[in-house]
Amino acid sequence: MAISSNSTTDPLPPAADAGDAPGGTPAFSPLYQQIKVLILQSLQEGEWKPGESIPSEMELAARFRVSQGTVRKAIDELAAENLVVRRQGKGTFVATHAEHQVQYRFLRLLPDSGSGASEGPAERRIVDCKRQRAPAEIARALGLRSGDTVLQVRRVLTFQNVPTILEDLWLPAAPFKGLTAERLDAYRGPMYALFETEFGVRMVRAEEKIRALAASEEAAALLDVKPGEPLLSVERIAYTYQDLPMELRRGLYRTDTHHYHNTLS
Amino acid sequence: MAISSNSTTDPLPPAADAGDAPGGTPAFSPLYQQIKVLILQSLQEGEWKPGESIPSEMELAARFRVSQGTVRKAIDELAAENLVVRRQGKGTFVATHAEHQVQYRFLRLLPDSGSGASEGPAERRIVDCKRQRAPAEIARALGLRSGDTVLQVRRVLTFQNVPTILEDLWLPAAPFKGLTAERLDAYRGPMYALFETEFGVRMVRAEEKIRALAASEEAAALLDVKPGEPLLSVERIAYTYQDLPMELRRGLYRTDTHHYHNTLS
DNA sequence: CAGTGGTCTAGACCACTGG
DNA sequence: CAGTGGTCTAGACCACTGC
Numbered sequence: 001m002a003i004s005s006n007s008t009t010d011p012l013p014p015a016a017d018a019g020d021a022p023g024g025t026p027a028f029s030p031l032y033q034q035i036k037v038l039i040l041q042s043l044q045e046g047e048w049k050p051g052e053s054i055p056s057e058m059e060l061a062a063r064f065r066v067s068q069g070t071v072r073k074a075i076d077e078l079a080a081e082n083l084v085v086r087r088q089g090k091g092t093f094v095a096t097h098a099e100h101q102v103q104y105r106f107l108r109l110l111p112d113s114g115s116g117a118s119e120g121p122a123e124r125r126i127v128d129c130k131r132q133r134a135p136a137e138i139a140r141a142l143g144l145r146s147g148d149t150v151l152q153v154r155r156v157l158t159f160q161n162v163p164t165i166l167e168d169l170w171l172p173a174a175p176f177k178g179l180t181a182e183r184l185d186a187y188r189g190p191m192y193a194l195f196e197t198e199f200g201v202r203m204v205r206a207e208e209k210i211r212a213l214a215a216s217e218e219a220a221a222l223l224d225v226k227p228g229e230p231l232l233s234v235e236r237i238a239y240t241y242q243d244l245p246m247e248l249r250r251g252l253y254r255t256d257t258h259h260y261h262n263t264l265s
Numbered sequence: 266m267a268i269s270s271n272s273t274t275d276p277l278p279p280a281a282d283a284g285d286a287p288g289g290t291p292a293f294s295p296l297y298q299q300i301k302v303l304i305l306q307s308l309q310e311g312e313w314k315p316g317e318s319i320p321s322e323m324e325l326a327a328r329f330r331v332s333q334g335t336v337r338k339a340i341d342e343l344a345a346e347n348l349v350v351r352r353q354g355k356g357t358f359v360a361t362h363a364e365h366q367v368q369y370r371f372l373r374l375l376p377d378s379g380s381g382a383s384e385g386p387a388e389r390r391i392v393d394c395k396r397q398r399a400p401a402e403i404a405r406a407l408g409l410r411s412g413d414t415v416l417q418v419r420r421v422l423t424f425q426n427v428p429t430i431l432e433d434l435w436l437p438a439a440p441f442k443g444l445t446a447e448r449l450d451a452y453r454g455p456m457y458a459l460f461e462t463e464f465g466v467r468m469v470r471a472e473e474k475i476r477a478l479a480a481s482e483e484a485a486a487l488l489d490v491k492p493g494e495p496l497l498s499v500e501r502i503a504y505t506y507q508d509l510p511m512e513l514r515r516g517l518y519r520t521d522t523h524h525y526h527n528t529l530s
Numbered sequence: 531c532a533g534t535g536g537t538c539t540a541g542a543c544c545a546c547t548g549g
Numbered sequence: 550c551a552g553t554g555g556t557c558t559a560g561a562c563c564a565c566t567g568c
Contacts, residue, residue: 028544028545030544030555030556030557031556031557032556032557053534056533056534056535057534057535058533058534066557066558067557067558067559068558068559069556069557069558069559070556070557070558072535072536073556073557075535080345081530082530086535086536087534087535087565087566088534088535088536088564088565088566089533089534089535089536089564089565089566089567090533090534090535090565090566090567091533091534091535091566092534092535105529106529108527108529204530205528205529205530206528206529206530207526207527207528207529208526208527208528208529209524209525209526210475210497210520210524210525210526210527211497211520211524211525212477212478212495212496212497212498212518212520213477213495214494214495228493229479230477230478230479230495230496231477231495232475232476232477232497233477236529253477255475255476255477259474259475259476260474260475260476261472261473261474261475262373262472262473262475262527263470263471263472263473264370264371264373264470264471264472264473264501265346265347265469265470265471293563293564295536295537295538295563296537296538297537297538318553321552321553321554322553322554323552323553331538331539332538332539332540333539333540334537334538334539334540335537335538335539337554337555338537338538340554351554351555352546352547352553352554353545353546353547353553353554353555354545354546354547354548354552354553354554354555355546355547355548355552355553355554356547356552356553356554357553357554
């Protein structure tokens with residue numbers, strides 16, 4: 001362990017030391033961080049599935065031979081990163097995209113309506129779904145070798161009869177073997193929830209680059225706007241555990257009835 | 266206090282109870298939350314100025330008659346909200362926009378360049394600065410009465426000789442009495458830093474609505490693009506303490522060389 | 531009522547900063 | 550070296566959930 005003072009209370013299992021490169025900094029890592037890593041490993045190994053509860057703080061404390069407070073601090077950070085959800089009186093649960101709650105956890109597009117009336121569920125239409133060799137640019141974004149197989153999906157989301165989002169997304173073919181347009185069509189609920197339940201891939205974090213673009217002929221037709229009309233271009237890379245990129249998504253949003261919402265602090 | 270069990274250790278001053286409406290929920294509020302509110306009050310009253318350190322955890326614990334751990338948890342939350350910054354071995358400091366660090370804390374626009382070379386400071390040009398009666402829409406956003414006086418500033422930010430951002434911003438005239446184009450021009454550093462040091466107004470949080478728009482003739486001229494060219498429209502409301510809106514800002518961003526960056530989790 | 535997460539305390543010790 | 554924030558522990562009690 002990276003800690004020197006815990007002579008008799010090393011957590012179990014004895015976990016390989018993370019840092020401590022000879023030339024670098026001493027890489028001190030507090031106990032609760034090491035516990036956090038251990039819990040993270042269990043999460044990504046699927047010891048506890050999305051939506052399930054993880055062991056109680058007391059149980060984890062016993063398992064790792066640390067105090068409840070230390071486990072608590074580890075879980076606090078996992079909760080802050082939205083990897084688990086705490087529910088007083090019930091337990092701590094593995095976060096999931098399948099929750100009723102906000103339908104799309106990563107979608108920041110909101111209807112303009114000042115009226116709080118949240119619009120109904122989107123109407124989804126798969127336009128295309130095919131396997132192909134990854135173009136260099138796609139491969140790079142997903143950390144694949146150029147030429148590896150990827151799945152490409154194109155779909156349109158329609159809110160209240162207005163086609164609003166045109167999305168292209170690319171997935172590495174290997175982890176998503178068996179994904180078809182039919183399967184996507186049949187599934188009720190967010191796509192990321194399907195990824196969780198059917199393929200064991202949990203999207204944990206994402207980064208977006210946003211631009212304004214003029215609608216191409218093709219996009220204009222699918223979104224029912226005039227070519228050249230300004231659209232919001234949202235390029236998202238979604239990551240699973242370990243900061244592993246697992247999806248590249250390029251969205252074109254109509255922003256005449258909706259807007260992208262963001263909070264800064 | 267909302268707490269019943271702390272018979273002899275009520276924090277000082279005895280702070281009016283926050284909730285406890287007869288018809289509503291019992292409104293239990295943990296001690297550390299009450300401490301947090303007390304610290305917040307001192308922050309907004311200016312007991313400690315931006316950049317200064319606040320008293321040590323031990324001092325605050327003594328002052329409020331609670332344990333260090335309770336103060337710690339209160340400060341933890343304030344730090345998570347970016348209201349204060351903790352620095353091990355030195356103390357806890359009131360957050361400020363004047364820090365060297367990231368030049369613009371609320372600006373999410375980044376250069377496209379894969380090269381990490383961060384571009385130099387922006388060249389800023391005040392196009393306009395005037396007092397006027399607030400149009401209804403502006404007044405509503407700022408929580409003013411329609412007809413109240415507001416300051417309007419228009420400026421252009423240029424990065425590496427490319428005019429990239431055209432911003433209009435509206436400020437309630439009262440708190441910003443004495444603000445002039447000259448003063449804005451003379452000031453080195455972020456505008457929000459000037460607001461802090463010269464007017465005692467700290468922007469603490471902001472919300473943005475983002476859209477894609479076609480450049481108007483006027484915007485196109487100022488940003489050196491063709492009219493109709495797609496631009497990113499970013500409408501920001503910045504809040505000071507107590508969720509009080511203090512600035513409305515409408516920015517038009519060129520996204521041919523830059524992009525708006527956002528992280529989701 | 532037992533079990534869970536949530537709060538609070540008190541005390542010991544560690545890591546980091548600056549004089 | 551003293552002072553600060555950061556970690557860790559152990560124990561008590563509270564609030565919430567569901568049986």
